[in-house]
Amino acid sequence: MNDALRPVARARVLYADTDRMGIVYHASYLRYLELARVELIRGAGLPYTELEARGLGLPLTEVHVRYVAPAEYDDIMTIHIGLARLTRVRVEFDYRIVVAAGDRSGLGQDVEILTAQTRHACVRLETGRPERLPPEVYDVLHSCYTPSRD
């Protein structure tokens, strides 16, 4: 587990996110991973729209989610994220979603909802072809590495 994840987004669970089991539908969490991702890189100085303005995108090539405990309706989820790996053509992020004590009625301690990883390739939007990350973009992404906690 990547301990160096930072909380970058919070979101309230809506009816829209739940399913008839009364909990968040497994696919609904993926939008919150996206939310964390764009906020992380925006915080580093790279709105995703700027990447697109250069004709580039970072589509997912892989996602892996381990569901630990269900988030419930009206919970406030905190989404943690960290840059896990960066090369000239690939980016990987680690995630953890937590409902913190106090963010669910009557909840006395933090509950880990899930952990996840996503892998992305840099592509030219027009063609879908892989392309190297421009050096300035690479540098901004590189700055997202969380300093290890020594």
Add this chain to the structure above:
Amino acid sequence: MNDALRPVARARVLYADTDRMGIVYHASYLRYLELARVELIRGAGLPYTELEARGLGLPLTEVHVRYVAPAEYDDIMTIHIGLARLTRVRVEFDYRIVVAAGDRSGLGQDVEILTAQTRHACVRLETGRPERLPPEVYDVLHSCYTPSRD
């Protein structure tokens, strides 16, 4: 109520469609209206992709849904649609979603789930500006009018 609606699509309710009330989330039905719409015009000889290939689109300008009874998990919904109104720049559709007897375990008679209307404007995709429907497209859409049942 438009009696001249035709059943053009059937779809099974998934967990993905439900919410914690155990029934279909109100917004989930809208994708099934879209499904009926594209099947209606495809059946008339106009795949929506052809419209797009001409640089045109038919985005929604208005939607109105009356929820009559909830569809439940595993129901098979039948989506009925009819062309309600057509001008050189606008299209309107009427819809009715029904769960037919036999399409829910133990259901002895048809249940009306909702009725809906959508209104669309013809626009140039690049600019979002309104544009007149090309005559051939207008003719295809016009052929979707259901003959009245005399």
Add this chain to the structure above:
Amino acid sequence: MNDALRPVARARVLYADTDRMGIVYHASYLRYLELARVELIRGAGLPYTELEARGLGLPLTEVHVRYVAPAEYDDIMTIHIGLARLTRVRVEFDYRIVVAAGDRSGLGQDVEILTAQTRHACVRLETGRPERLPPEVYDVLHSCYTPSRD
């Protein structure tokens, strides 16, 4: 148009919300209407979960949306809401979604995205049967009426 709507929620447009026209998919807005609704009544002192704890719900019986201009990827939408009508068994809300100047790159003035209305019936969750709003719930909802701007 209901002028007495209050901004109660803000949300960033995600890729998850968009469609291939490059704008927000028409059904995606409905979750933001839900967000505004729960925040309005929570602000008045009635978390929706409390209503459910009494065995009651407020499912939609009708929704009407007029799409004025598209919200775009990365926009920050502000969702305005007001209580439009309240009886012992029904609640209606009015909504307006706006992208304010500064909440889209390069946007010099507010853009109205849509206006909407939803109508809800009070029902017993177990049976789906209509039921009168408990007086305390009615009173809380009643306090959501925005004072008119004289």
Add this chain to the structure above:
Amino acid sequence: MNDALRPVARARVLYADTDRMGIVYHASYLRYLELARVELIRGAGLPYTELEARGLGLPLTEVHVRYVAPAEYDDIMTIHIGLARLTRVRVEFDYRIVVAAGDRSGLGQDVEILTAQTRHACVRLETGRPERLPPEVYDVLHSCYTPSRD
């Protein structure tokens, strides 16, 4: 790669599934995996609703998707699935989504869209606690194993 996957469902890509990159949003595929899953076990004689009628569910504990090539608007996707592993408390499925030649305008050969795995635990719905699969349910699931192609 599991070669013994069976095509159990077909679905047309809607606008609802796409994002502004013009292709299917990565999370949208998950509903199609669900579709394949329920059709596989229904075909074996176990509607998921029967499992629920016994008070049991099979929530996801893990999902892993490798995106190979994007599905596009109006494509017809074929979803293949196979039972990958079965124990008394766990079920795993393998998936492959393909757009076959002819199921996209102008497409001359099959395109593999993604491969995926999901892992599920049997739980009592009321409590969320793990529980052993009832023998009859186990047997039905076991019958989903695809005979190897000798």
